[in-house]
Amino acid sequence: MLPKLAGVFVLAGFSLTLGAVATVSAASDEVPFPDGFRDWFAVNSMIVTKDSPLSAQIGGLHIVYVNAKGLPLLKTSGPFPYPDGTVFADDVHDFSVKDGSYVEGTKKAVTAMVKDSKKYAATGGWGFQVWAGGDPAKPLIPDTAHAIQACFVCHSPQQAQDYVFSTYIP
Amino acid sequence: MLPKLAGVFVLAGFSLTLGAVATVSAASDEVPFPDGFRDWFAVNSMIVTKDSPLSAQIGGLHIVYVNAKGLPLLKTSGPFPYPDGTVFADDVHDFSVKDGSYVEGTKKAVTAMVKDSKKYAATGGWGFQVWAGGDPAKPLIPDTAHAIQACFVCHSPQQAQDYVFSTYIP
Numbered sequence: 001m002l003p004k005l006a007g008v009f010v011l012a013g014f015s016l017t018l019g020a021v022a023t024v025s026a027a028s029d030e031v032p033f034p035d036g037f038r039d040w041f042a043v044n045s046m047i048v049t050k051d052s053p054l055s056a057q058i059g060g061l062h063i064v065y066v067n068a069k070g071l072p073l074l075k076t077s078g079p080f081p082y083p084d085g086t087v088f089a090d091d092v093h094d095f096s097v098k099d100g101s102y103v104e105g106t107k108k109a110v111t112a113m114v115k116d117s118k119k120y121a122a123t124g125g126w127g128f129q130v131w132a133g134g135d136p137a138k139p140l141i142p143d144t145a146h147a148i149q150a151c152f153v154c155h156s157p158q159q160a161q162d163y164v165f166s167t168y169i170p
Numbered sequence: 171m172l173p174k175l176a177g178v179f180v181l182a183g184f185s186l187t188l189g190a191v192a193t194v195s196a197a198s199d200e201v202p203f204p205d206g207f208r209d210w211f212a213v214n215s216m217i218v219t220k221d222s223p224l225s226a227q228i229g230g231l232h233i234v235y236v237n238a239k240g241l242p243l244l245k246t247s248g249p250f251p252y253p254d255g256t257v258f259a260d261d262v263h264d265f266s267v268k269d270g271s272y273v274e275g276t277k278k279a280v281t282a283m284v285k286d287s288k289k290y291a292a293t294g295g296w297g298f299q300v301w302a303g304g305d306p307a308k309p310l311i312p313d314t315a316h317a318i319q320a321c322f323v324c325h326s327p328q329q330a331q332d333y334v335f336s337t338y339i340p
Binding site: 039042 | 214
């Protein structure tokens with residue numbers, strides 16, 4: 001089991017990523033790439049450093065986005081669950097540290113959680129995917145079994161808010 | 171002179187902020203609060219820690235936004251200057267560090283740079299303001315002289331990209 005992180009984030013683990021493992025040609029659970037997510041609502045940001053036990057899985061500077069479908073419920077913090085069609089995307093970048101400031105670098109990965117309560121019933125109604133380098137042609141999670149291991153295990157403790165770490169921070 | 175930060179950010183210094191100094195009742199340069207900026211395009215994120223020489227001025231977790239007027243030129247990285255009406259906003263939050271992860275906390279301040287090449291000619295065509303706690307009723311920069319000291323001095327080295335630190339990071 002991956003270590004748990006108490007926080008406010010959508011965390012889709014990507015221990016399968018970062019070069020060592022070949023990408024899959026087609027994700028069997030068919031989670032679509034979150035096209036245009038940079039124009040969505042920016043929910044929050046976080047940095048996972050090399051000092052974190054999750055560094056290998058999710059190290060980097062994160063900015064989490066939510067699409068218009070999920071935004072109202074995020075802002076009211078419920079009532080859960082999120083409606084089908086909700087998508088959270090996490091834009092993960094490298095970062096550098098200079099004189100005590102952590103500065104955003106190049107894109108490392110994009111992750112997504114897509115809500116479809118029937119299609120993804122085995123993982124809380126969420127489909128999970130990670131794309132290496134944020135490239136839509138490079139999904140890294142081949143099937144539901146891997147999604148459970150790489151993503152859902154960490155999200156499970158968040159069941160009370162529909163498996164989502166992120167909260168709205170005014 | 172404040173120390174310089176090599177980076178990719180809009181930094182509006184707020185050495186006047188953070189409780190010790192009373193807020194001004196009306197900012198003489200009348201920079202408007204960036205209403206609705208949370209729905210704008212999120213440009214990038216950064217964390218300035220207590221180890222930074224800029225910690226007292228701009229410590230916190232930053233997410234920088236740009237309005238629709240400035241977005242096209244941000245994405246093409248020029249040609250500068252930004253058009254009048256461009257606004258950058260910086261949403262500055264406290265953060266906590268837990269197990270090597272830097273997690274966003276409550277709002278600390280909101281800053282803005284508003285482009286009006288005539289009105290703000292003395293400061294590169296940009297009006298600068300900082301609002302304590304992100305409260306539109308609590309601007310902290312009383313006049314242009316203070317804007318120069320608290321904001322423009324640090325932004326001056328960025329003249330080649332119209333005094334803006336932020337760049338588009340795909």
